[in-house]
Amino acid sequence: MEHRDELLATVASLYYKMNQSQREIGDRFDLSTATVSRILKEAHDRGIVQIHISMPIPHDFELEQTLIERYGLRDAYVLQTSGESTHDTLLNAIGRLAATYLERVIKNFSSGASIGVAWGTGVHAAVSAIADNYTRNTDVVQLLGGVGELVVDSPDLGRMVAQKLGGRHFDLHAPVLVEQPQSRDVFLREPSVREGIVRAQSVKLAITGIGTMQDEASSFLRAGLLTRADLSALRRQGVIGEMCGRFYDNQGRCDRFEINRRIIGLELDDLRKIPQSIAIARGEVKAQAILGALRGGFTRVLATDDITVRAILALD
Amino acid sequence: MEHRDELLATVASLYYKMNQSQREIGDRFDLSTATVSRILKEAHDRGIVQIHISMPIPHDFELEQTLIERYGLRDAYVLQTSGESTHDTLLNAIGRLAATYLERVIKNFSSGASIGVAWGTGVHAAVSAIADNYTRNTDVVQLLGGVGELVVDSPDLGRMVAQKLGGRHFDLHAPVLVEQPQSRDVFLREPSVREGIVRAQSVKLAITGIGTMQDEASSFLRAGLLTRADLSALRRQGVIGEMCGRFYDNQGRCDRFEINRRIIGLELDDLRKIPQSIAIARGEVKAQAILGALRGGFTRVLATDDITVRAILALD
DNA sequence: TCAGTGCATGAATATTTTTTCACAAGATGA
DNA sequence: TCATCTTGTGAAAAAATATTCATGCACTGA
Numbered sequence: 018m019e020h021r022d023e024l025l026a027t028v029a030s031l032y033y034k035m036n037q038s039q040r041e042i043g044d045r046f047d048l049s050t051a052t053v054s055r056i057l058k059e060a061h062d063r064g065i066v067q068i069h070i071s072m073p074i075p076h077d078f079e080l081e082q083t084l085i086e087r088y089g090l091r092d093a094y095v096l097q098t099s100g101e102s103t104h105d106t107l108l109n110a111i112g113r114l115a116a117t118y119l120e121r122v123i124k125n126f127s128s129g130a131s132i133g134v135a136w137g138t139g140v141h142a143a144v145s146a147i148a149d150n151y152t153r154n155t156d157v158v159q160l161l162g163g164v165g166e167l168v169v170d171s172p173d174l175g176r177m178v179a180q181k182l183g184g185r186h187f188d189l190h191a192p193v194l195v196e197q198p199q200s201r202d203v204f205l206r207e208p209s210v211r212e213g214i215v216r217a218q219s220v221k222l223a224i225t226g227i228g229t230m231q232d233e234a235s236s237f238l239r240a241g242l243l244t245r246a247d248l249s250a251l252r253r254q255g256v257i258g259e260m261c262g263r264f265y266d267n268q269g270r271c272d273r274f275e276i277n278r279r280i281i282g283l284e285l286d287d288l289r290k291i292p293q294s295i296a297i298a299r300g301e302v303k304a305q306a307i308l309g310a311l312r313g314g315f316t317r318v319l320a321t322d323d324i325t326v327r328a329i330l331a332l333d
Numbered sequence: 334m335e336h337r338d339e340l341l342a343t344v345a346s347l348y349y350k351m352n353q354s355q356r357e358i359g360d361r362f363d364l365s366t367a368t369v370s371r372i373l374k375e376a377h378d379r380g381i382v383q384i385h386i387s388m389p390i391p392h393d394f395e396l397e398q399t400l401i402e403r404y405g406l407r408d409a410y411v412l413q414t415s416g417e418s419t420h421d422t423l424l425n426a427i428g429r430l431a432a433t434y435l436e437r438v439i440k441n442f443s444s445g446a447s448i449g450v451a452w453g454t455g456v457h458a459a460v461s462a463i464a465d466n467y468t469r470n471t472d473v474v475q476l477l478g479g480v481g482e483l484v485v486d487s488p489d490l491g492r493m494v495a496q497k498l499g500g501r502h503f504d505l506h507a508p509v510l511v512e513q514p515q516s517r518d519v520f521l522r523e524p525s526v527r528e529g530i531v532r533a534q535s536v537k538l539a540i541t542g543i544g545t546m547q548d549e550a551s552s553f554l555r556a557g558l559l560t561r562a563d564l565s566a567l568r569r570q571g572v573i574g575e576m577c578g579r580f581y582d583n584q585g586r587c588d589r590f591e592i593n594r595r596i597i598g599l600e601l602d603d604l605r606k607i608p609q610s611i612a613i614a615r616g617e618v619k620a621q622a623i624l625g626a627l628r629g630g631f632t633r634v635l636a637t638d639d640i641t642v643r644a645i646l647a648l649d
Numbered sequence: 650t651c652a653g654t655g656c657a658t659g660a661a662t663a664t665t666t667t668t669t670c671a672c673a674a675g676a677t678g679a
Numbered sequence: 680t681c682a683t684c685t686t687g688t689g690a691a692a693a694a695a696t697a698t699t700c701a702t703g704c705a706c707t708g709a
Contacts, residue, residue, distance in 0.1 A: 019389055020464065023433045026388040033384045035394050039666065045401075045408055047441060049689045054667055060386075067385045068349045070376075072342040073335055078351050085361075092361055117339045125363060148336065354695065365659045370697055 025060040032057055033066065074113055075099075080326045084319060087333075088311040091293075092118060096322035107322050108299055112142025115224075115297050115320035119147055122222050122293050123155060123182065130221040131156040131184070133283065134175040135261050136164060137226030137236050139297030143320065144174050144224065149181040156184040158216045160223060161262045161282025162193035164240045178224075189213040191281040193262045194242050198278040210281065217283040223291045225316065227298035228259030229306040251276065258306025260296065260315050261288055267305065269313020288315050295320060304328035341376040348373055349382065390426055391415075396642045400635060403649075404627040407609075408434060412638035423638050424615055428458025431540075431613045431636035435463055438538055438609050439471060439498065446537040447472040447500070449599065450491040451577050452480060453542030453552050455613030459636065460494045460540065471498040474532045476539060477578045477598025478509035480556045494540075505529040507597040509578045510558050514594040526597065533599040539607045541632065543614035544575030545622040567592065574622030576612065576631050577604055583621065585629020604631050611636060620644035 028046070031037045032053075039053040048056070060066045075097035084093040094114040098107060123132070134140060134157055157179040164170045172188045179186035190213070191204045204210050228236055230252045237243040237259065243251075254274060255266040262280040265271040271285050288294065296316035298307055301324060308329050310316060344362070347353045348369075355369040364372070376382045391413035400409040410430040414423060439448070450456060450473055473495040480486045488504045495502035506529070507520045520526050544552050546568045553559040553575070559567075570590060571582040578596040581587040587601055604610065612632040614623055617640060624645050626632060 020433045020436055023389050023430075024437070026386050027392065027433075029386045030388065030392070030394055033386065035398065038664090046437065050666070051668080051689060052687085055687090058667090065387055067387070069383045069385065070342050070345045070349065071381055071383070072346065073339050076343065076346065078346055082351065113335075114339075117336045117343075120336055121340070121362065355697095356695075366696070367659060367698080368657085371657090374697085 022063075022065060025056055025063065025065050028053060028056045029060040029066045074110055076114070077323045077326070080323055083330070084311075084326060088319075089314070090311075090319060091317040093318065094118065094320040095326050096299075096320075098322050098324055104300060107324075108138060108142045108297075109146075111297060111299055111320050111322055112139070112144075113146040115143035115295055116146035116148075118295055118318055118320070119143060119222070119224065126155060126221060128154070131158055131216070131219070132178060132182070133158045133160040133217050133220035133223040133291065134178055135160045135223070135225040136170045136172075136174055137228065139226035139299070139320075140174055140224050143295070143297045144178045144181075147178065147181050154184050155179075155182040156187065157182065158187045158220050159189040159213065160217045160220075160225070160288075161280070162189050162191040164193050164236075164242065167239070170236060170240050187213060187216055189217070189282065193280060193282055194237075194276075195279050195281065198275075201279055201281055204281055214283065218287045218290075221292055223283075223288060223294040223316075225260055225288070225294065225296045227296050227303060227306050227310050229300075229303045230256055230258065231302045234300060234302045258303075258309045260285065260310055265309050265313055265315075267309045267312070269309050269311075269315065271313075285313065285315055289313075293317060297321075299325045301325065301328040304332055308332050338379075338381060341372055341379065341381050344369060344372045345376040345382045390429055392430065393639045393642070396639055399646070400627075400642060404635075405630070406627075406635060407633040409634065410434065410636040411642050412615075412636075414638050414640055420616060423640075424454060424458045424613075425462075427613060427615055427636050427638055428455075428460075429462040431459035431611055432462035432464075434611055434634055434636070435459065435538070435540065442471060442537060444470070447474055447532070447535070448494060448498070449474045449476040449533050449536035449539040449607065450494055451476045451539070451541040452486045452488075452490055453544065455542035455615070455636075456490055456540050459611070459613045460490050460497075463494065463497050465497040471495075471500040472503065473498065473500055474503045474536050475505040475529065476533045476536075476541070476604075477596070478505050478507040480509050480552070480558065483555070486552060486556050503529060503532055505533070505598065509596060509598055510553075510592075511595050511597065514591075517595055517597055520597055530599065534603045534606075537608055539599075539604060539610040539632075541576055541604070541610065541612045543612050543619060543622050543626050545616075545619045546572055546574070547618045550616060550618050574619075574625045576601065576626055581625055581629055581631075583625045583628070585625050585627075585631065587629075601629065601631055605629075609633060613637070615641045617641065617644040620648055624648050 028042055031042050039050045043050050043053045077095045077097040080095040081093040084090055096111045132155060157175045159172055159175050176186045191210050195201050230248050232245055235248055256264045256274060257267045258265055262282045263271050263277050263285045264274050271277055294316045295318040297320045299321045304325055344358055347358050355366045359366050359369045393411045393413040396411040397409040400406055412427050448471060473491045475488055475491050492502045507526050511517050546564050548561055551564055572580045573583045574581055578598045579587050579593050579601045580590050587593055610632045611634040613636045615637045620641055
């Protein structure tokens with residue numbers, strides 16, 4: 018068997034190191050190209066040939082593939098975690114992964130295409146990682162009304178993106194959540210707000226997070242828009258997640274929730290129609306919310322980590 | 334640039350680890366297969382993809398290639414040496430390399446094909462490394478007359494091969510070197526000897542060593558067939574090497590040397606015609622002799638080590 | 650502003666690689 | 680001994696990959 022290994026290793030070396038074609042190798046050893054091909058496969062299977070790829074940020078490609086196939090995603094980014102890391106560190110790394118998608122999509126934009134931005138920690142992580150050497154005059158549109166005071170929950174994110182892309186920033190001058198459905202109608206009658214919504218509907222790329230109804234990770238709670246009691250009530254109604262300010266259940270349905278009639282921003286049905294979209298979110302606590310979003314088909318791309326994906330798959 | 338690396342590494346991972354085709358990868362990232370192919374090449378060039386091959390016996394493929402191209406060889410085996418090793422250890426490893434060639438050629442033999450064997454330490458190293466699980470009824474023929482007492486210089490080598498291959502062994506019942514050309518004629522008139530020569534001419538594979546005129550490595554001296562004075566005289570005539578008992582100069586010419594008319598065995602012109610042949614030899618002291626043999630085209634395959642090849646190339 | 654230059658890209662093409670298929674040699678077991 | 684199976688093989692076909700070539704786009708220096 019040793020001489021077999023020797024042949025496998027020799028053929029593999031000639032192929033991979035000396036860049037010889039399988040025909041050349043076959044000529045030398047009196048083998049058909051078919052056999053050389055089989056030898057290379059065997060050398061690979063037997064571990065004689067080992068291929069190492071140095072990844073700046075490690076993905077878990079298997080999980081990405083699983084997500085893509087299982088939920089019909091266009092693409093997926095699953096950070097491969099290792100050892101102890103804080104939520105913020107992980108989210109940062111995921112943001113860098115997401116940024117590779119963003120930059121790629123933006124690079125291929127035809128002129129005039131614009132980007133829609135929601136808010137939250139996930140969006141912040143992603144847009145922070147965008148390199149700022151692009152001057153593509155790409156406009157940035159706020160996908161939903163303004164929220165809290167923190168940077169991660171504010172139009173500052175959109176402004177940051179606009180600055181990096183050398184484009185304009187269009188804020189949506191309205192609160193995300195109003196007291197009464199009637200108040201929303203008033204806002205929507207306002208031309209500037211209505212235009213904002215139209216602009217949001219026509220973006221070519223949407224960057225969003227995924228919100229959860231768990232107290233410890235709810236941005237609506239953080240922003241003071243909802244109370245613990247509100248969250249609890251929503252949970253009891255069957256709400257398990259939130260995207261673009263819209264609340265949905267574990268099948269990705271949102272029609273029956275009254276709160277959605279008090280939200281000013283892009284509707285989930287419209288979000289679904291945006292040609293490119295990415296959601297950035299992580300944490301076991303968000304698994305259910307992400308699963309609902311996937312089932313609802315609200316995003317075409319998901320950026321997360323392996324911990325979260327395993328939690329999602331366990332739920333499903 | 335980091336995001337470029339990220340893309341390179343991701344594409345490479347999908348290709349090499351996930352076994353996706355370039356078309357699949359292209360679909361995912363909106364790239365043409367041409368671009369994916371270029372990305373993979375770049376990832377390779379930039380060292381992001383590293384291919385490691387675990388070799389049972391390390392070769393130097395560059396030097397092998399150089400030998401093949403420069404001297405028109407059919408194949409070459411150049412052991413990659415490292416650290417301190419004795420001549421015997423190295424020759425052993427070279428023998429194992431040579432055995433891979435032998436086994437491959439023998440495996441493809443049509444029935445009735447036979448093998449010719451010379452003698453010397455190189456041949457010994459190679460035939461010792463042949464695995465003995467072949468039962469192919471392949472006959473073994475002695476290529477030249479008998480010599481010394483040591484195993485490495487005796488028909489025992491041929492017998493060893495015959496036993497491993499489950500075939501018969503045909504000795505050449507004559508001394509390799511006789512006193513007078515006339516004595517040789519007597520031997521050659523002997524039917525058994527003549528038949529032996531004919532059998533040697535018709536072998537499909539010849540296994541030989543390469544002899545030097547340097548005192549410290551001459552098998553003729555070791556076997557007591559020549560004295561130091563004889564060697565010195567031959568050197569003065571221009572002899573620089575020996576194969577199958579025939580002496581040649583640095584251009585691989587042998588006609589003008591009287592001693593060759595006293596040798597009983599296969600002639601170099603006949604050796605050249607054997608369809609497969611390998612010579613096993615190593616050592617800087619043998620470099621000149623090997624170079625002469627290569628120039629003479631006496632062997633189709635050479636098994637040696639990097640030290641020796643570098644010495645050969647330095648001479649040439 | 651604009652021609653010129655270099656670079657990146659994809660469609661088409663050329664080449665290489667893999668797979669399919671049919672066959673032959675050796676192994677297995679009655 | 681003979682049928683049967685497995686295994687390995689190369690020719691041919693199919694698929695995948697690399698290259699060529701033409702084009703467009705961004706940058707450069709009038």
